[in-house]
Amino acid sequence: xxxxxxxxxxxxxxxxxxxxxxxxxxxxxxxxxxxxxxxxxxxxxxxxxxxxxxxxxxxxxxxxxxxxxxxxxxxxxxxxxxxxxxxxxxxxxxxxxxxxxxxxxxxxxxxxxxxxxxxxxxxxxxxxxxxxxxxxxxxxxxxxxxxxxxxxxxxxxxxxxxxxxxxxxxxxxxxxxxxxxxxxxxxxxxxxxxxx
Amino acid sequence: xxxxxxxxxxxxxxxxxxxxxxxxxxxxxxxxxxxxxxxxxxxxxxxxxxxxxxxxxxxxxxxxxxxxxxxxxxxxxxxxxxxxxxxxxxxxxxxxxxxxxxxxxxxxxxxxxxxxxxxxxxxxxxxxxxxxxxxxxxxxxxxxxxxxxxxxxxxxxxxxxxxxxxxxxxxxxxxxxxxxxxxxxxxxxxxxxxxxxxxxxxxxxxxxxxxxxxxxxxxxxxxxxxxxxxxxxxxxxxxxxxxxxxxxxxxxxxxxxxxxxxxxxxxxxxxxxxxxxxxxxxxxxxxxxxxxxxxxxxxxxxxxxxxxxxxxxxxxxxxxxxxxxxxxxxxxxxxxxxxxxxxxxxxxxxxxxxxxxxxxxxxxxxxxxxxxxxxxxxxxxxxxxxxxxxxxxxxxxxxxxxxxxxxxxxxxxxxxxxxxxxxxxxxxxxxxxxxxxxxxxxxxxxxxxxxxxxxxxxxxxxxxxxxxxxxxxxxxxxxxxxxxxxxxxxxxxxxxxxxxxxxxxxxxxxxxxxxxxxxx
Numbered sequence: 001x002x003x004x005x006x007x008x009x010x011x012x013x014x015x016x017x018x019x020x021x022x023x024x025x026x027x028x029x030x031x032x033x034x035x036x037x038x039x040x041x042x043x044x045x046x047x048x049x050x051x052x053x054x055x056x057x058x059x060x061x062x063x064x065x066x067x068x069x070x071x072x073x074x075x076x077x078x079x080x081x082x083x084x085x086x087x088x089x090x091x092x093x094x095x096x097x098x099x100x101x102x103x104x105x106x107x108x109x110x111x112x113x114x115x116x117x118x119x120x121x122x123x124x125x126x127x128x129x130x131x132x133x134x135x136x137x138x139x140x141x142x143x144x145x146x147x148x149x150x151x152x153x154x155x156x157x158x159x160x161x162x163x164x165x166x167x168x169x170x171x172x173x174x175x176x177x178x179x180x181x182x183x184x185x186x187x188x189x190x191x192x193x194x195x196x
Numbered sequence: 197x198x199x200x201x202x203x204x205x206x207x208x209x210x211x212x213x214x215x216x217x218x219x220x221x222x223x224x225x226x227x228x229x230x231x232x233x234x235x236x237x238x239x240x241x242x243x244x245x246x247x248x249x250x251x252x253x254x255x256x257x258x259x260x261x262x263x264x265x266x267x268x269x270x271x272x273x274x275x276x277x278x279x280x281x282x283x284x285x286x287x288x289x290x291x292x293x294x295x296x297x298x299x300x301x302x303x304x305x306x307x308x309x310x311x312x313x314x315x316x317x318x319x320x321x322x323x324x325x326x327x328x329x330x331x332x333x334x335x336x337x338x339x340x341x342x343x344x345x346x347x348x349x350x351x352x353x354x355x356x357x358x359x360x361x362x363x364x365x366x367x368x369x370x371x372x373x374x375x376x377x378x379x380x381x382x383x384x385x386x387x388x389x390x391x392x393x394x395x396x397x398x399x400x401x402x403x404x405x406x407x408x409x410x411x412x413x414x415x416x417x418x419x420x421x422x423x424x425x426x427x428x429x430x431x432x433x434x435x436x437x438x439x440x441x442x443x444x445x446x447x448x449x450x451x452x453x454x455x456x457x458x459x460x461x462x463x464x465x466x467x468x469x470x471x472x473x474x475x476x477x478x479x480x481x482x483x484x485x486x487x488x489x490x491x492x493x494x495x496x497x498x499x500x501x502x503x504x505x506x507x508x509x510x511x512x513x514x515x516x517x518x519x520x521x522x523x524x525x526x527x528x529x530x531x532x533x534x535x536x537x538x539x540x541x542x543x544x545x546x547x548x549x550x551x552x553x554x555x556x557x558x559x560x561x562x563x564x565x566x567x568x569x570x571x572x573x574x575x576x577x578x579x580x581x582x583x584x585x586x587x588x589x590x591x592x593x594x595x596x597x598x599x600x601x602x603x604x605x606x607x608x609x610x611x612x613x614x615x616x617x618x619x620x621x622x623x624x625x626x627x628x629x630x631x632x633x634x635x636x637x638x639x640x641x642x643x644x645x646x647x648x649x650x651x652x653x654x655x656x657x658x659x660x661x662x663x664x665x666x667x668x669x670x671x672x673x674x675x676x677x678x679x680x681x682x683x684x685x686x687x688x689x690x691x692x693x694x695x696x697x698x699x700x701x702x703x704x705x706x707x708x709x710x711x712x713x714x715x716x
Contacts, residue, residue, distance in 0.1 A: 145323070146326055153326055155213075162300060
């Protein structure tokens, strides 16, 4: 194991504690805006953890994509739906709760009992580790196949989202006569063919 | 060999999906994309067969261990592409008849097919995840394709949430495996996990490492098994299946229940055998086969018993697909066994192909029985149907008999091979349960036949009559050809499946390149 400096340990502990606390806040608080803020703090502290791992490019991507885009999108959606709406109290029965808690506890116990003795095999540390160049060479070199497949995945996601959400486009078009959506006018058949 | 050629079964649907999107954007009228989509799929299947004929190269180092293109994956690719092609034809008929024919459906099918092929070719946890998600995203959207129908939206959302949850579990499992082994490729993980501990007894630290590693790897295995059980719809992770199948457009249901299931099972068997195929993890006493045996029993029994009580044919087919997942699991359980395992694995591949064509046909026959505004979904809708329309009724009969497992249809041999493999592996009780379950399933499949041939429709009820669609007819004929062909000469097809599996075991070590080992 590499000897870690005191600063590193302090930084890691700080960000790790923050990450866990904010993750808990994200899933337990009732107010959606607070959940979003919890998520915001969580992705920020993850970026902090990446700094301690010397993965600088990843830090930048994390900040741009998650902090800059994903969380902001969440906040937009919550604002559109109305920020004041609190979720109704959880109506989950006792049995699922107990089972769920038992499941989480058993995973936690296994991990807690093993993580102290775990000595992960470390890939050889190269000097340019975590730099844009290094990541780029890996992504467009050996990891080209998964990199390209990820773009297929995203395209499929976009087409899928469009297919499911296109209905709303039509309604906008019909109600306001704006010509935002240059789409085929099959909206007329919307209500039909639905006897499943 | 040229990389493009090697990946062509996967590239054809991927690039084809983009072309289909362009076609859709530039054509004035909706519809008409079913035939190009089907041709795309059949070309991909033909390409897989051509690669098979030509021989799979042993040197696939250009893929860096992320994908394993071998005969196993080519066999499954061909199965998936065939299923996807039939599903696109069914969609061409169904969507047009029910005024759902919007162009996005066809690129989505093609993307899902590409994802399914990636899934079965994956030899790295990263690719497994990417393939799974690419396949699933398309299917989620196709499930919610009936816009304005709360049921379809509910089905889609349920499937999406549970599917994402399952994917997250699998990601967690993969992360744990990476933590203990430093590898994401199957071969690398297996190598580290099953490395003989050097002087473990003497070296206390090494001994602790071995214990730690095995504990975390078991936890990871549980997470991966749960995720895959979700995807194949095995009990107790089947809750989404009936709702998602029923709410989805029927052509999507055909795709979900056949292609998605075949791909998930193919990847499941592959990852379990590659990563946990060693004697300690796959031993019959305490390893994963014993655990999966309980899952299989529960899956077959619950699927069949609940299917008995259904009044909707669509829902019955959903539960029957759960039951069939149980039968396939039998083959997966027997697959790691030394000696007889290869035949068991081959029987899984055979079953997946057989189930794909039989189920596609059955759902296709159900689609055929419904017209615009009068979709046939319940048993009562079909009363007297076969007497009024003998040809359409016969099609339904053929596929239902195949699902039941009546010779000379392929369904019989599929079940026969799987159960024989189970017996050979020494799981007599499991085989008996499967036989009893198969007998139970006859009741509800034959119930449809009784309705179609022997019952009169209730007075005043709408009479089901077949829709007219060349697409659906071609789809049903294609499925019927395979059901009969594979049923008449099953040994030949089983030999093909055996060849597929045999090649996989021989080519496995070559996949172990330094590829996706360590992230930068």
